[in-house]
Amino acid sequence: MRRLFGMTVLAVAAGLALVLVVGLVSAAPAGAKPDPRWRFYTHDTTRYTSPWFAGARRIMVPFGCTRAPYYDPDPRCAHRRGFHHGIDVAMPCGTPIYAGHRGRVLRPSVPGTPGPAYGVHPFRLRSGPHDILIGHARRVYVRPGQLVHRGQLIARASDSGAPDGCHLHFEVRPNDGGYTTAIAPRRYLELTPRARP
Ligand SMILES: [Zn+2]
Incomplete structure (x- = not known):
């Protein structure tokens, strides 16, 4: 007993x-408290680090045709699905966003200015032949014309223009391109799977 x-x-x-x-x-x-509004339209549950943001984060909506309901049907996609022009990375509101590349902040007058769907302060960094667009940021620490260096704090993630919670929308276009010219941005995001403990 x-x-x-x-x-x-x-x-x-x-x-x-x-x-x-x-x-x-x-x-x-x-600081990785999940936002209850997040919906993940990918089977990839890996958390990634990147020179573009703090912490290790999950992809929420990948680039390309998607089941996510936020986009108009696109002729490139079957079943009347929409096309997502960037990669959405889920991150808590206020997460630091850094410049992963050296670049110059474009003036809003440059062709290809993003619309309100990208939030109140979307901005683009010109880095060589590409314009890198940061969407849904609320606090932006850089101004048009400014040269930013890799690693510089440029903004913080928010839900501005994003009903699906705080996240980074990361999009890459050729210089002066509109959203329909966006290319697969993943290699520019430099995602690295977080090492398992
Ligand atoms: Zn997006």
């Missing part, structure tokens, strides 16, 4: 330890 009691105590202690460890691990990514 005493032996049985001892084993029960051990089992309870082991269970408590497990709960503690699981709790610590799930709490580990600081």
Whole structure:
């Protein structure tokens, strides 16, 4: 009986330890509190780091034809699906966004100015032959004409223009291109899967 009691105590202690460890691990990514409005239109559950943002984050909507309901049907896509012109990366409101490339902030008068669907302060960085568009930022720390260096804090993620919660919309176009000219942006985002502990 005493032996049985001892084993029960051990089992309870082991269970408590497990709960503690699981709790610590799930709490580990600081500031990664999920936004209840996020909807993920990809099977990729990997968390990625990038020179463009702080922390390790999940892709919410990839580039290209998508089941996500926010876009008009596009002739490139079957089943009247819409086309997403960038990559959406889910991140809590206020997450720092950095310049992953050196570039110059374009003036809004340059052709290809993004519309209100990109939020109140969308802006573009010209980096060589590409214009990199940052959408849904609310606090923007750079001004038109400014030269920014890699690693510079340029904005913070928000839900401006984004009913599906705070995220970064990252889009790449040829110089002066409109949204229909957007190209697959993934290699510019330089995503690296977060190392498993
Ligand atoms: Zn988007």
